[in-house]
Amino acid sequence: MPQKDTITNYFKSLQDNICQALSAADGSTFVEDSWKRPGGGGGRARVIRGQHIEKGGVNFSAVHGVLPPAAARSLRIGELETSFYATGVSIVLHPRNPLVPIIHMNVRYFELDGGRCWFGGGIDLTPHYIDRDQAQWFHEQLKTSCDRFHPDFYPRFTAEADDYFYLPHRKETRGVGGIFYDRLEPGYEGLDKQQLFEFTAAIGETFAPTYLQLLDWNKDKTYTERQQEWQQLRRGRYVEFNLVWDRGTKFGLTTNGRTESILMSLPPMAGWEYDFQPKEGSAEAETLEMLRKNMKWVE
Amino acid sequence: MPQKDTITNYFKSLQDNICQALSAADGSTFVEDSWKRPGGGGGRARVIRGQHIEKGGVNFSAVHGVLPPAAARSLRIGELETSFYATGVSIVLHPRNPLVPIIHMNVRYFELDGGRCWFGGGIDLTPHYIDRDQAQWFHEQLKTSCDRFHPDFYPRFTAEADDYFYLPHRKETRGVGGIFYDRLEPGYEGLDKQQLFEFTAAIGETFAPTYLQLLDWNKDKTYTERQQEWQQLRRGRYVEFNLVWDRGTKFGLTTNGRTESILMSLPPMAGWEYDFQPKEGSAEAETLEMLRKNMKWVE
Numbered sequence: 242m243p244q245k246d247t248i249t250n251y252f253k254s255l256q257d258n259i260c261q262a263l264s265a266a267d268g269s270t271f272v273e274d275s276w277k278r279p280g281g282g283g284g285r286a287r288v289i290r291g292q293h294i295e296k297g298g299v300n301f302s303a304v305h306g307v308l309p310p311a312a313a314r315s316l317r318i319g320e321l322e323t324s325f326y327a328t329g330v331s332i333v334l335h336p337r338n339p340l341v342p343i344i345h346m347n348v349r350y351f352e353l354d355g356g357r358c359w360f361g362g363g364i365d366l367t368p369h370y371i372d373r374d375q376a377q378w379f380h381e382q383l384k385t386s387c388d389r390f391h392p393d394f395y396p397r398f399t400a401e402a403d404d405y406f407y408l409p410h411r412k413e414t415r416g417v418g419g420i421f422y423d424r425l426e427p428g429y430e431g432l433d434k435q436q437l438f439e440f441t442a443a444i445g446e447t448f449a450p451t452y453l454q455l456l457d458w459n460k461d462k463t464y465t466e467r468q469q470e471w472q473q474l475r476r477g478r479y480v481e482f483n484l485v486w487d488r489g490t491k492f493g494l495t496t497n498g499r500t501e502s503i504l505m506s507l508p509p510m511a512g513w514e515y516d517f518q519p520k521e522g523s524a525e526a527e528t529l530e531m532l533r534k535n536m537k538w539v540e
Numbered sequence: 541m542p543q544k545d546t547i548t549n550y551f552k553s554l555q556d557n558i559c560q561a562l563s564a565a566d567g568s569t570f571v572e573d574s575w576k577r578p579g580g581g582g583g584r585a586r587v588i589r590g591q592h593i594e595k596g597g598v599n600f601s602a603v604h605g606v607l608p609p610a611a612a613r614s615l616r617i618g619e620l621e622t623s624f625y626a627t628g629v630s631i632v633l634h635p636r637n638p639l640v641p642i643i644h645m646n647v648r649y650f651e652l653d654g655g656r657c658w659f660g661g662g663i664d665l666t667p668h669y670i671d672r673d674q675a676q677w678f679h680e681q682l683k684t685s686c687d688r689f690h691p692d693f694y695p696r697f698t699a700e701a702d703d704y705f706y707l708p709h710r711k712e713t714r715g716v717g718g719i720f721y722d723r724l725e726p727g728y729e730g731l732d733k734q735q736l737f738e739f740t741a742a743i744g745e746t747f748a749p750t751y752l753q754l755l756d757w758n759k760d761k762t763y764t765e766r767q768q769e770w771q772q773l774r775r776g777r778y779v780e781f782n783l784v785w786d787r788g789t790k791f792g793l794t795t796n797g798r799t800e801s802i803l804m805s806l807p808p809m810a811g812w813e814y815d816f817q818p819k820e821g822s823a824e825a826e827t828l829e830m831l832r833k834n835m836k837w838v839e
Contacts, residue, residue, distance in 0.1 A: 484783035507812040
């Protein structure tokens with residue numbers, strides 16, 4: 242069964258491979274910022290301000306130490322003093338062209354004293370303008386990767402993404418969803434630790450080819466000032482989700498986490514306008530109509 | 541003693557007077573959006589996209605009904621089913637020129653079944669670039685208004701503002717503070733309801749002349765692109781405070797409050813950059829050094 246070093250090294254190489262692929266596609270390089278966590282471990286934050294990716298972060302981290310009480314509560318594992326090990330890769334990319342979607346990916350592994358461990362992860366897409374065919378294609382990529390491991394994974398994890406990436410105060414989903422899963426412990430649906438690791442690796446490896454295809458389809462499309470303004474408003478919603486509703490962000494910011502890593506997800510710029518209403522029948526209005534749960538992009 | 545209708549009408553006229561003064565100074569008009577609250581009451585949101593005030597909101601509301609359980613918990617008044625009445629004026633102004641500060645004001649009155657009631661309020665200033673003399677002058681205006689009612693009010697309420705307008709994840713105050721007070725019930729420091737009403741009115745009336753003076757001093761100063769970029773980053777911090785830490789915003793968004801009114805405080809645009817560090821000795825670095833508690837702008 243894979244040990245934490247194997248998983249950690251895999252995540253490091255995943256970060257390397259994704260950065261290399263994005264860098265080549267964008268024609269720009271990442272800047273690396275290595276950091277250490279006072280309580281143990283650290284990470285490699287890599288950021289890009291590119292030609293097509295206006296602001297992006299691809300972060301690897303592997304941290305360990307004594308589990309803070311707040312974290313224990315949040316994980317619902319009681320108040321036991323225990324040590325933990327957590328490693329993962331987190332990505333958010335904000336494209337320059339409003340016709341290219343924002344994307345988010347996270348894969349992670351968590352281990353406690355005494356051998357309890359689990360995997361989590363997901364990929365979700367936030368188009369400023371929803372293209373039905375592309376949203377469907379995106380979901381098909383995720384489904385294909387999920388189906389290799391279990392037929393229930395895609396429908397179950399896409400429903401979890403719908404529930405998670407939701408802004409109750411706007412009655413909108415963040416985007417077209419994707420998949421989201423957490424706490425997959427060895428034995429989950431009959432999969433052992435090696436198989437769950439492979440599943441998480443498969444999701445990690447679905448990221449680059451999928452996003453590069455979406456980038457390629459859209460990056461050279463011309464766009465208008467109105468579309469850019471709409472992009473700023475949609476980025477504003479992204480900020481609202483991350484700062485108000487995202488459990489990881491909230492947890493990190495209120496428990497003395499590493500602020501710059503946590504907020505790497507925020508866009509380069511975002512806008513707000515009082516009670517903005519798109520014109521009836523406009524592309525903006527059409528997108529709003531699709532920002533709801535249970536769109537069933539693929540069956 | 542003033543009844544809720546008197547207080548409500550006073551807040552309405554305060555909104556009128558402030559809008560008129562800001563409108564004249566800016567050369568632009570407010571657009572009004574009246575709204576009703578399903579459970580009872582409503583408000584008049586007034587927004588400006590002006591020449592000097594890039595985005596501003598001056599909101600009056602008076603709402604009533606049965607106190608939602610979440611609100612009762614948050615007010616620490618137990619789980620009694622009780623009806624409430626709440627009225628107030630809330631303002632946030634985001635100026636176009638980075639050398640003009642952002643300002644926030646709120647004055648409010650709250651009443652429960654059975655006669656319990658209190659006042660709350662405050663004004664605080666968030667300069668993108670802190671000018672020591674102007675920060676001191678701003679605090680002097682507040683102190684003068686407070687001192688008319690009680691010598692302890694200014695020092696006590698400025699300490700409360702320092703504590704409240706603070707971003708733990710950045711280890712920064714939001715700006716240069718101001719005053720903040722809440723739950724002033726009749727009898728507080730020997731003041732009766734009429735006197736507490738007058739105090740709150742005095743704070744409300746300190747707002748327009750103070751901000752117009754700050755606007756006048758700074759609005760025609762020339763500024764650079766770098767200063768504008770810094771303004772976007774400071775606005776990003778403003779967004780972080782409001783969405784992550786502000787109790788009112790959090791409470792409103794998670795209890796089905798009126799989203800557009802609550803988020804009227806957000807800037808027209810805001811920016812984020814990974815781990816931005818201003819140059820040593822720059823005006824930006826000097827401002828950062830002053831964004832801390834207990835600056836004692838006036839003694």
